[in-house]
Amino acid sequence: MKILSSTLIILVVVLFIINLIPVNMSNPPITSDIKTPDIVKKILRESCYDCHSNETTWYWYTEYAPISWLIAHDVNEGREYLNFSTWDKYSVNEKNELMYESLEEIQEGEMPMKIYELMHPNSKINKDELNTLTMWIKNEYGEIKLNKLGDD
Numbered sequence: 001m002k003i004l005s006s007t008l009i010i011l012v013v014v015l016f017i018i019n020l021i022p023v024n025m026s027n028p029p030i031t032s033d034i035k036t037p038d039i040v041k042k043i044l045r046e047s048c049y050d051c052h053s054n055e056t057t058w059y060w061y062t063e064y065a066p067i068s069w070l071i072a073h074d075v076n077e078g079r080e081y082l083n084f085s086t087w088d089k090y091s092v093n094e095k096n097e098l099m100y101e102s103l104e105e106i107q108e109g110e111m112p113m114k115i116y117e118l119m120h121p122n123s124k125i126n127k128d129e130l131n132t133l134t135m136w137i138k139n140e141y142g143e144i145k146l147n148k149l150g151d152d
């Protein structure tokens with residue numbers, strides 16, 4: 001009993017201390033949001049924007065270390081790979097590649113990340129949504145240009 005309560009006290013103190021470490025959970029400015037029809041934007045917002053835009057919703061459970069470290073890491077990494085809020089910084093070919101890569105990631109069940117889908121069941125992309133995205137991407141960005149998919 002004594003050991004249990006001292007372990008608990010140590011745990012609380014450790015949690016308290018690690019929560020004093022600042023974590024970067026910011027939303028930088030949006031320079032140019034990707035332009036899409038509303039029906040497409042709704043899908044991207046619901047499933048991708050928390051990690052691939054500068055409009056992240058930082059939910060309550062994201063605020064406490066060590067969870068905050070994991071989430072901030074995913075968001076920062078996600079933004080590095082693909083950021084819909086700075087869409088003008090990509091070339092035409094990069095946009096084409098990012099969109100076709102997105103389709104592939106969704107088809108393979110890699111995106112949205114599994115853990116995120118668990119916390120946000122609405123984010124899972126169903127067949128209709130995938131069709132909508134595919135049709136819009138073909139229409140907007142043409143056929144696939146860079147055949148780099150599967151390289152990594």
Ligand code: HEC
Binds near residue numbers: 105116
């Ligand atoms: C919970 C955060 C999160 C969500 C939600 C999320 N992603 Fe990601 N995404 C990441 C992270 C982290 C990476 C980089 C590491 C990796 O590839 O797993 C990434 C990488 C990617 C890549 C680059 C893959 C590569 O290896 O080059 C694409 C494309 C992508 N995501 C598309 C999407 C799309 C489309 C959605 C919505 C359907 C989405 N992601 C939702 C976090 C997320």
